[in-house]
Amino acid sequence: MTASVLAAGVLEDTIRAFFQGLPIGAGFALVAMSFVLTYKTSGVFNLAFGAQAFISAATYFELHVRRDWPIWSAVLVAVVLVAPVLGLLLERLIFRHVHASSAVAKLVISLGLLVALPELFKLIVDYNREQPFGAVGIIPNGTTVYRLFGRYPVTRDEIAAFVIVVAAAVALAALFRYTRLGLRIRAVVQSPRMTELNGVNADWVSSGSWMLSSFFAGLAGVLLVPTTSSLGTVLEPTGYFPIVISALAAAALGRLVSLPAALFGGLLLGVVTTQMRTHVPRNNVILAELQGPALPYVMLFAIIVFWPAIRRQVAGADPLLGVSPPPPALAATSRSQGMTIYTRIMALAFFTAVGIFAFGYANNFWISRITHSVIFSIIFLSIVVFTGLGGQIALCQVTFAAIGAFGAMQFAQRWDISVIVGMLAGAAIAAAVGAVLSIPVMRLGGIWLAIATLAFALFFHDVLVKYSWVGGSLFHGRGVPRPEFLGVDFSSRENFLILCVAILVLVGVLVILIRESSTGMALRALRGSETAAESIGVISWRSRVIVFSVSAGIAAIGGGLLAMEERLVGYEANFDPQTGLFWLVIVVVLGARTVEGGIQAGVAFVIFPELVLHRWLGLDGAWRYVLFGFAAISFARHPEGLLEHGKRRSQAMMQRMFARREPAMAPVGAGAGAPAGAGPTADAEAETGDEP
């Protein structure tokens, strides 16, 4: 074996990997261009593309494989009909009405859709998740192998994917460069409000582009199935996460606004993926991970952190963004004394009733549900801290909760240390991980922070959990004991519930203290004006990193308690990244700005599907994803949450009633923050503005 033969072998491997990478990259490029398209036209960073791709692919397989429709008609319905109509509906019914909202609000809406759409599809179509569909492409005999230059194998599916994507990219580029529509689209992207002032109707511009991008997503969904291993043989929406992440990385290379960069970025990342698989040795654990599941997340994170164009983009923002009204003052700050006393009595009565029920009458099932509600309230307070107070979106709270759970488990299993200590150690680890993770991305904020944290959550899910020092080993199992400390045995259900309530009270007080003190002021200042905050000496990212770390610790404490309650770490059931998205959605929908909002979300998360959906309405529990997912749309108009909004409305109503009865009574308590009219006027505005 001479050196030249070896070199020739390496060269041949490289060329083969190049040709294998192009079709994969073409798929990334297609989704990346969809991202760019909707981001350019409506400023929506649409994470729901994963769901849209899934719906088209699932429709295609439902029709073609299960109902034996011919390929062409199944493609026609799934890609040419369903996908654009879905895009049009999303734009007309949802995104048209929020186009002036912040990028973060739009991101939350798309998260809600990502949660809701696949579940709705499964409920409507009676989609059978058990039956494997097989990887069937849209080209007849797609697995036929050709040999490029006589030696490099490519399948018909791969050639089709590549050709279709390049053709789509060329057509799109022509649209942007040479048509009036293209010019208007670019103007709309710069500042929707500014463009409207100049007489361009920003709305109709986006309809077309949503149909187009949804078509792209659907096409990618169908094209990618035969070429991508992560989709497997059972089509599930989560299978699209790695693709969406790779596509995001490609789109990020062009700062989400450059279509050519998205195209070439996608192709490049596809080729990088196959080259890594070919050339990187597998003998090292880390290197082996980098060839497989870890690669998309590492690429995305690296691009967000190191790509200079993103940093520059963050500086430029919509010049009229400051016109948006600030979030209204909390209902509690404009409440009369009588109302405050009344509310407190009601709350006390409610909790007393729950307590009497739990300790006197409830069976084991309901005690366990109540304990779950309390624990999820603790976890959701971590979202209240970071999203409600900090105004930023992070999608990896679920990961921190898992770290807390695994911490409790590992300490108990390995060293026989009390689970409480293990849980606290897990919280400390989560806080440290949160700080390290967020330092490089916190300066970017907004959607970049959300994407980076999503990449981390998926990285943990696909890579880290498999290590025994994180997720435990099959041999030991994932059992977690209930704690025993200070001489009290908390292994009984009732005692453990008391412990959880005590911790919830502690964490709740902690959150209120943070909100009312320097840290809370810093967060409000940064939300209001980062430039002004820096002008008085605030290091803008530092406060956020601290708060992120606190929130990570809180989530980990909740995660540890959850593991103790269930006596094992139910990772798949409780700590899936998809579940984490739903956590965020339910908290922001119900009220992320107050401690009670977090508690209400915790109760709703556990009790609502069981009691309302299942027992009263006799519906599938999956409807909760649909209901709360679509309810995320309300975030754009009521960022304070629906319950807080409803509270303000009913409070305003009751205060008007009181005021009529006792005209001498002042409508606002002494020293209250908002002027008397704030509540009612905000509501009147919401009432008139609600219907399009």
Place this chain on the structure above:
Amino acid sequence: MSLLVADGITKRFAGITALQDVSIALEKGERVGLIGPNGAGKTTLFNCLLGLLRPDVGSVDFDGQDITRLPVYRRARLGIGRTFQRVELFSGSSVRDHLLFAHRIRSGTGALWKDVLGLGLPKPAEIERCDDLLESLGLGGMGDEPIEALSLGQSRLVEVARALMTQPRVVLLDEPSSGLDRAETNALAETLARIQSEQGFGLLLVEHDVELVASFTKRTYVLNFGRLITSGATPEVMRDPEVRAAYLGDFVAGTP
């Protein structure tokens, strides 16, 4: 030695020279104006002093220390305060919170562990201190108002108050008269002059409104096309023919 010195600042943007070898100095407790027509480079110079931009050539010194490469927040902590042309306040906070927060930042008493132990809640002494300053700026009794309830003139005063709570040694005012009518501008100038002479900080006024600069400052720098065309005692500068041609000529003709 001067308190704030910009020495030989040159700044180019993609081939356009926004500032060409500009030097200015501000003494302790002095009121200085910086005027010039649109596009003269006022804002660029302002941003170089504050750290939002880094000059290509030249240096910025504060109290004998080279601060050319320091970020914005470090300069703020050294004692450079500012206000904004387009008011930048912390929406969702009360008027008093603006001052309280600035005070906490300055005194370094905003640590998380204090919040957690309940020591971070506003203390009576702090509240009194904030309310005293609000009182002297004519905003007495407005501490609990949400910031959105204030008029533009009052908002500017809150910006000034916020800057003053950081105990600055120099305050840079970025076109404080923009958006205000003549009466409001005069009221603002009066309050500023009083509080400046009470507290003795240096004040650099970047302005469009020549009348305000003439009545308010002792010394003035005039920029045009990125160059310093003249500087000196304000009344003399206003009489300078080059200044009148470049800037006041327009003003006299009625197109400010």
